[in-house]
Amino acid sequence: MIKELETVLSKVGETLGYDIPFKVIVSNRPELCDFQCDDAFKLAKIAHKNPLAIGEEIANALKAIPDFSSYFENVEFVKPGFINMTVNDIFINRHLEKMLVEENFGIERPSRTDLYILDYGGPNIAKPLHVGHMRTAIVGESIKRMIRYMGHKTIADVHLGDYGLQIGQVIYGILELGKPISSITLADLEEIYPRISGLCKENEEVKNKCAEITKQLQEGNEEYQKLFKIILQISGDDIKRLYKYLDVSFDLWQGESDSYPYIEKTEAYLKDFIKESEGAKIIEVEEDGNALPPLLFQKSNGAYLYATTDLATIYDRMQKYNPDHILYVVDNRQSLHFKQVFHVCKKSGLTKDTELEFLGYGTVNGTDGKPFKTRSGDAPKLEDLFKEIGELFISKKEENKEMPTEDVDKVVNSILKFADLQNSRERDYIFDIAKFGDVTGKTGPYMLYTYLRIQKILEKESIKKELNDTIYGEVDRNLRLKLLELSSSLETAFKERKPSVLADYIYHIAVLANNFYQSNHIIGLEDKEKKDSWITVLYLTNHILKEMLYLLGIEIPTFM
Numbered sequence: 001m002i003k004e005l006e007t008v009l010s011k012v013g014e015t016l017g018y019d020i021p022f023k024v025i026v027s028n029r030p031e032l033c034d035f036q037c038d039d040a041f042k043l044a045k046i047a048h049k050n051p052l053a054i055g056e057e058i059a060n061a062l063k064a065i066p067d068f069s070s071y072f073e074n075v076e077f078v079k080p081g082f083i084n085m086t087v088n089d090i091f092i093n094r095h096l097e098k099m100l101v102e103e104n105f106g107i108e109r110p111s112r113t114d115l116y117i118l119d120y121g122g123p124n125i126a127k128p129l130h131v132g133h134m135r136t137a138i139v140g141e142s143i144k145r146m147i148r149y150m151g152h153k154t155i156a157d158v159h160l161g162d163y164g165l166q167i168g169q170v171i172y173g174i175l176e177l178g179k180p181i182s183s184i185t186l187a188d189l190e191e192i193y194p195r196i197s198g199l200c201k202e203n204e205e206v207k208n209k210c211a212e213i214t215k216q217l218q219e220g221n222e223e224y225q226k227l228f229k230i231i232l233q234i235s236g237d238d239i240k241r242l243y244k245y246l247d248v249s250f251d252l253w254q255g256e257s258d259s260y261p262y263i264e265k266t267e268a269y270l271k272d273f274i275k276e277s278e279g280a281k282i283i284e285v286e287e288d289g290n291a292l293p294p295l296l297f298q299k300s301n302g303a304y305l306y307a308t309t310d311l312a313t314i315y316d317r318m319q320k321y322n323p324d325h326i327l328y329v330v331d332n333r334q335s336l337h338f339k340q341v342f343h344v345c346k347k348s349g350l351t352k353d354t355e356l357e358f359l360g361y362g363t364v365n366g367t368d369g370k371p372f373k374t375r376s377g378d379a380p381k382l383e384d385l386f387k388e389i390g391e392l393f394i395s396k397k398e399e400n401k402e403m404p405t406e407d408v409d410k411v412v413n414s415i416l417k418f419a420d421l422q423n424s425r426e427r428d429y430i431f432d433i434a435k436f437g438d439v440t441g442k443t444g445p446y447m448l449y450t451y452l453r454i455q456k457i458l459e460k461e462s463i464k465k466e467l468n469d470t471i472y473g474e475v476d477r478n479l480r481l482k483l484l485e486l487s488s489s490l491e492t493a494f495k496e497r498k499p500s501v502l503a504d505y506i507y508h509i510a511v512l513a514n515n516f517y518q519s520n521h522i523i524g525l526e527d528k529e530k531k532d533s534w535i536t537v538l539y540l541t542n543h544i545l546k547e548m549l550y551l552l553g554i555e556i557p558t559f560m
């Protein structure tokens, strides 16, 4: 819809000799106009003229186009160089009708379908999943859904942390317990890991032993490999269960360990860049001409590291899939690691034209401003968090006790996800269970509640996928205009890899829609034409809400 206005302006510009693609934005002064164009300033620089003169010239030419009335109510030039546009009802309704009948609301298909590999989740085997692991899963899943919605292909890889020191520690713990392999349980793993990792901090001998086990495991020691497979199985099942709860899914369940077969080839590929330093193998790295700490490829004792497995994984992904993009949704604190890895990929040509993107995210804090903890203590396991939120929601209202478990789970998901995804991903945010669980405010339950209320109105009505030429008042107009912003919001969210843009957009729709049906008594309306029109607007509103909530990973319960 904005594109159509841009085309009109560009054509007018062309006749005046201003040969640039004009840009139109949603007005940041909605009380003055709907859309604005600030390109007079840009043109003034190019043409060495006064923006005032150019702006006025364009505005006047725009007012004189023969089909002015199929777009505009009013066009106005405002000093020192703004062109303010107010569109008319015909224009708005024509575009809404397109959204009603076309697939995916008529959002443009890409001219080329790209393949994206998304690396998110990244849980570490044998360590319980906690709140810190939630963001990558929620944000990554949403980015994946957005990319698909925009018409591209995706492969999601969980990239398990399965070959780190923690495995050596857990294997050490299992051997020390002396339990037969077949009787090891998840509870054993959950007990062993914190105990042995604590012990390693105090006891140098145990620490060295665990490191040795890790190294031998990586070199293929049979006994350790056998134990590793069991740990992987038990812990992997648990991880899958938690992701299922969050409705987060992966196409590939690869881990660091799966990259080991490619290390040799990766090393051969990078041989011109690898240097010896104090017995270790390193690769020098820089950023904008400044040296960064070198990437450690192999330790002096022969062990491989985190960066090695990431490089070998990229080698493997390039061979198998040759993707156009690889996206990493990982904690901000790993930004240096990815700078190192990406630099090596680019300078060695390992990734050719493939774009590598680090999509960092911030920390989830509690109301005390420190990393989030649950009521129960200092190791906030994800499962406990799900339970706590569910219980809090049920305790809010007597009716909630009647809700089926699947519906409660959907509400819990909406609380967690909307709380998270409304924040720009790279920022830290404060997770306040009471606030985010409320049915009012910028929360998941508010979004669900809005949808269900509208659905209730629509239930008994027949829906027409067409509109007359009229808009009935300001509240109605504000909602319709907002619906038209869908494609530009989605586009921004997709380009910036930011579900927060989408969350913010649908929140505003929900606010306007609530206002709309509260101030208009639609059901009992006598005026048939008006009623049909309003029902159609509400239908489109809910269709947008549902699809966009899906892109955020949020499903709608049957009732609330």
Ligand code: ARG
Binding pocket: 119, 121, 122, 123, 124, 159, 160, 161, 310, 328, 330
């Ligand atoms: N397992 C890692 C961690 O917990 C995250 C993995 C991120 N992905 C990657 N390809 N390095 O820190």
